Amino acid sequence: xLSVLGQVSGGPAVAHGxxxxxxxxxxxxxxxxxxxxxxxxxxxPERHHATLALLSLAGLAAAAAYxxxxxxxxxxxTVLGGMVAADRFTVFFRLVIxxxxxxxxxxxxxxxxxxxxxxxxxxxxxxxxxxxxxxITAAADLIVVFLALEVLSLSLYLLTGxxxxxxxxxxxxxxxFLLGAFSSAFFLYGIALAYGATGTTNLAGxxxxxxxxxxxxxxxxxxxxxxxxxxxxxxxxxxxxMWAPDAYQGAPTCVTAFMSAGTKVAAFAAFLxxxxxxxxxxxxxxxxxxxxxxALTMVVGxxxxxxxxxxxxxxxxxxVAHAGFILVGVTAASHAGIQAAMFYLAVYPAMILGxxxxxxxxxxxxxxxxxxxxYAGLARRSPLVAAVLALLLLSLAGIxxxxxxxxxxxxxxxxxxSGHWPLALVGVLASVVAxxxxxxxxxxxxxxxxxxxxxxxxxxxxxxxxxxxxxxxGFVAIAVPALLTLIFGVFPxxxxxxxxxxxxxxx
Amino acid sequence: xxxxxxxxxxxxxxxxVSAVRMVTSRNVVHAALYLVVTLAMVGAVYLVVAAxxxxxxxxxxxxGAIVVLLLFSLMLTKAPIGRDTLDxxxxxxxxxxxxxVLAGLAFLIQDSxxxxxxxxxxxxTTEQVGVTLFRGFVWPFEVVSVxxxxxxxxxxxxxxxxDPAGSRRGPxxxxxxxxxxxxxxx
Numbered sequence: 241x242l243s244v245l246g247q248v249s250g251g252p253a254v255a256h257g258x259x260x261x262x263x264x265x266x267x268x269x270x271x272x273x274x275x276x277x278x279x280x281x282x283x284x285p286e287r288h289h290a291t292l293a294l295l296s297l298a299g300l301a302a303a304a305a306y307x308x309x310x311x312x313x314x315x316x317x318t319v320l321g322g323m324v325a326a327d328r329f330t331v332f333f334r335l336v337i338x339x340x341x342x343x344x345x346x347x348x349x350x351x352x353x354x355x356x357x358x359x360x361x362x363x364x365x366x367x368x369x370x371x372x373x374x375x376i377t378a379a380a381d382l383i384v385v386f387l388a389l390e391v392l393s394l395s396l397y398l399l400t401g402x403x404x405x406x407x408x409x410x411x412x413x414x415x416x417f418l419l420g421a422f423s424s425a426f427f428l429y430g431i432a433l434a435y436g437a438t439g440t441t442n443l444a445g446x447x448x449x450x451x452x453x454x455x456x457x458x459x460x461x462x463x464x465x466x467x468x469x470x471x472x473x474x475x476x477x478x479x480x481x482m483w484a485p486d487a488y489q490g491a492p493t494c495v496t497a498f499m500s501a502g503t504k505v506a507a508f509a510a511f512l513x514x515x516x517x518x519x520x521x522x523x524x525x526x527x528x529x530x531x532x533x534x535a536l537t538m539v540v541g542x543x544x545x546x547x548x549x550x551x552x553x554x555x556x557x558x559x560v561a562h563a564g565f566i567l568v569g570v571t572a573a574s575h576a577g578i579q580a581a582m583f584y585l586a587v588y589p590a591m592i593l594g595x596x597x598x599x600x601x602x603x604x605x606x607x608x609x610x611x612x613x614x615y616a617g618l619a620r621r622s623p624l625v626a627a628v629l630a631l632l633l634l635s636l637a638g639i640x641x642x643x644x645x646x647x648x649x650x651x652x653x654x655x656x657x658s659g660h661w662p663l664a665l666v667g668v669l670a671s672v673v674a675x676x677x678x679x680x681x682x683x684x685x686x687x688x689x690x691x692x693x694x695x696x697x698x699x700x701x702x703x704x705x706x707x708x709x710x711x712x713x714g715f716v717a718i719a720v721p722a723l724l725t726l727i728f729g730v731f732p733x734x735x736x737x738x739x740x741x742x743x744x745x746x747x
Numbered sequence: 748x749x750x751x752x753x754x755x756x757x758x759x760x761x762x763x764v765s766a767v768r769m770v771t772s773r774n775v776v777h778a779a780l781y782l783v784v785t786l787a788m789v790g791a792v793y794l795v796v797a798a799x800x801x802x803x804x805x806x807x808x809x810x811g812a813i814v815v816l817l818l819f820s821l822m823l824t825k826a827p828i829g830r831d832t833l834d835x836x837x838x839x840x841x842x843x844x845x846x847x848v849l850a851g852l853a854f855l856i857q858d859s860x861x862x863x864x865x866x867x868x869x870x871x872t873t874e875q876v877g878v879t880l881f882r883g884f885v886w887p888f889e890v891v892s893v894x895x896x897x898x899x900x901x902x903x904x905x906x907x908x909x910d911p912a913g914s915r916r917g918p919x920x921x922x923x924x925x926x927x928x929x930x931x932x933x
Contacts, residue, residue: 259885271893278900321883361904368897375890387890391897398901436859459859 260319263310263326263378266303266334267371273299274367281360289358293349296363300342300370307334307374318380322442325380325513325745332582332742333377333509337502340589341370344498346717347597351494357403365402366498369395373506377513382431382441382467385510389427389474392506393420396499400491406607412490419473419483427470433463443518450521457522464519464526468533471514474507475563477533478540485548488556493603496552497596500559501589508566508585516573517745523573530571535663537564538670546677551599551610554677555592558636561674562588565651568667572654579743580650583735587643587728591635594721598629601714615681617690624715626685628722635725637678638671643728755795762788770841775821783814800873 261268277295313326344366352358372392379385397420401413435441437459438449450460469480476484488496519526541561548554566588569581602618602625603609619626635642648671652664728735748756762785769781786809793802880888 264886320886323884323886359904361900364900365897365904368893368900371893381887383884383887384890387887387894391890391894394894394901395897398897398904402904404905433855436856458855462855 259321260315262315263313263319263330264324264375265306265310266338267375267378269299269303269306270367270371270374273302274364274371277367278360278364281364285360289349289353292360292363293345296345296367297342299367300338300345303374304335304338304342307331307338318444322444323381323384324378326378327745328742329509329513329582329745330378332738333505333585334374336505336586336589337370337373337377340498340501340505340593341366341373343593343597343717343720344494344502346713347494347497347600350711350714350717351492351600355403355492357405357492359402362399362402365395365398368392369399369498369502373502376506377509379510379513380443382434382443382446382514382518385514386424386427386431389470389507389510390424392503393424393474396495396503399495399499400487402495403492403607406490408490408607409492410490412487415490416483416487423470423473423480426466426473430463430466430470433459433466437463443514446518447520450519457525460519460522461525464515464522465529467514467519468526468529471507471511472533475504475511475566476560477563477567478537478560481537481541481560481563484560485553485556488559489550489552493552493596493600493607496556497593497600500556500596501593504559504563504566505585505589508570508581511570512578512581513745515570516578520573527571527573530567531660531663534564534567534571535666537561537567538667539564539673542670542674545674548677549612551612551615551681552596554612554681555595555599558674558677559592561670562592562636564670565648565667568655568660568663569651571660571663572651572658574654574658575743576657577651577654578745579736579739580647580654582739582743583650583732584647586735587635587647587725590721590724590728591632591644594632594718594725595629595636597714597718597721598625598632601625601711601718612681612684615684616688618685621690625718628718630682630685631722632718632725633678633682635729637675639675641726641729643725643732646729646732751795755792758788758791758795762792776818779814779817779821782817783810786810786814797868798871800871800876 273295276299277292280295281292308331310326311328311331315326317327318325345363348362348366352362369392372388372390372395376385376388376392379388397413397417400416401410403409431441434446437457438446440446440449450457471477472480473483488500491499515526515530538561541557541559541564545554545557545561548557562584566581566584569577569584571577572580599610602615618629631642635644638644638648640646648667652667655661655664655667765781765784765788769778769785772778772781787806790802790805790810793799793805
């Protein structure tokens with residue numbers, strides 16, 4: 241089993257030799273650019289808002305180019321004393337996260353301009369969060385996983401409450417912070433118990449220590465349970481999802497788009513590495529737990545989404561359900577399962593970021609026009625935006641020829657191959673339920689008249705009929721994800737080809 | 748029982764009792780002072796297991812800095828101080844959950860380490876801590892600094908009450924960023 245999941249190379253030895261900094265280049269670039277943006281904002285406060293956004297974009301592009309150069313890294317698999325992994329798995333997830341961040345910058349520029357909330361601290365915090373996300377995908381030690389998780393969470397708590405004049409934003413931030421801190425405590429306790437069980441926090445060392453162990457495994461089992469709870473909070477899996485709808489609804493929509501896509505990718509990358517590698521000797525013990533988590537998450541997320549009348553809340557529950565689908569791939573715990581989960585994690589961010597992007601574009605200044613009824617007749621007012629949203633919703637529902645369909649097929653196939661056909665069945669049923677609320681929005685957009693209440697329509701949504709009103713940046717940020725879901729839906733081979741070597745987790 | 752074990756039991760009892768008093772006391776300031784005792788006892792546990800450097804760091808940072816910060820923030824935010832400000836309706840449930848966690852952990856640790864022979868302590872010198880910190884753990888150490896920086900920026904974001912749409916007063920306030928639509932709206 242182990243040989244399929246990863247190549248164990250070496251023990252927990254801490255290298256005392258030369259420190260190789262190249263594999264953490266992307267993070268160094270991101271933090272450096274964050275500092276530069278901060279200094280630029282402090283030194284030249286009269287500077288154009290666009291300069292800050294452009295500099296952030298340039299930093300993200302540089303980090304992406306640097307990550308790409310690590311694809312052909314031939315050095316040791318872990319560097320900096322076994323703390324950071326330098327494999328293609330990392331490169332893949334880094335590129336996904338950097339793409340998410342770049343689109344989020346485009347959305348944010350438009351959002352901040354419109355909401356009149358331009359403050360120089362926004363972009364550095366976004367870049368810090370991105371650095372935390374990319375770092376967690378590379379973490380080969382539980383300490384680094386935890387610290388990266390904290391960097392990204394802390395930045396996101398702040399971004400969630402960034403519209404401090406809106407009470408909902410502050411409330412969302414507070415709830416997210418309290419539950420996030422709570423989950424961090426679980427995670428830390430899990431690390432402590434893992435250390436107690438194996439005498440190391442290094443992932444390779446944990447796998448090594450657990451393989452040969454004959455004594456009682458209760459400590460290691462408790463550790464894996466607590467770590468799963470910690471990750472469960474971060475990916476918003478049921479029953480640890482309570483914070484997600486409130487945080488997603490209250491946060492500025494551009495932040496919601498960023499965190500719904502980015503956090504999930506980052507946390508799942510670490511989840512895959514920790515569970516399918518470090519705790520792979522205990523695979524038969526943690527599998528039932530994750531199995532139940534996956535089934536509950538899919539069903540509860542899909543069912544609760546139906547009852548929502550607020551678009552952001554509906555998409556939040558839909559993102560909870562999608563965490564369940566990705567967990568199906570994790571449960572399969574085979575090479576095919578990892579590959580399927582990775583495919584899902586590449587297309588899901590595009591879908592959800594695009595969908596929240598459309599919500600942002602359609603809603604007016606001050607987060608108005610978020611009810612489902614404000615989408616009635618959108619196709620008549622703005623055919624292009626409606627078409628983009630329709631495509632993204634079809635993809636989220638998992639209807640061919642979109643990437644969402646291929647992703648769902650991939651995770652369910654992997655689950656069936658591993659003998660989890662009941663889980664696949666639950667997943668298919670949940671998808672059917674979920675299709676209802678996605679299609680409802682499409683029906684509203686295309687088949688209903690816009691509700692005009694005494695000419696209040698435009699004032700309420702702040703959105704005119706011409707697509708030009710969307711703003712070119714905002715339109716790019718929603719069109720790119722839509723295109724990606726179509727491309728990967730029609731030619732999934734492109735992504736699967738990349739995943740062939742990227743899905744081997746080395747440590 | 749060795750002297751070490753007796754010392755540990757005394758420290759543990761004091762620390763445990765003040766921890767319970769901390770969460771049950773209804774006055775915020777009293778709670779903070781009980782926290783001082785608990786944290787100091789944790790430092791004393793480090794001393795018992797011969798981790799001298801860690802013990803002093805614990806006292807300096809937690810007892811010295813963090814609790815003082817807590818008291819200062821109570822003072823500066825004018826949080827209500829006095830009786831009944833910390834009471835809530837969940838005491839019974841919280842006690843139940845706390846007892847459950849305690850029993851679970853006690854069972855877990857007893858189960859895992861109960862039969863094993865006592866380990867021999869070796870003195871952890873400051874030099875060893877330093878070498879570990881700056882060799883094997885140099886990258887986590889750097890990540891912590893990024894974390895603190897993000898927290899610092901966040902504190903500024905939260906604390907700065909000024910309206911970003913302009914109208915800043917005083918010479919120390921920054922000039923507002925460009926407001927594209929400001930002129931048209933007003």
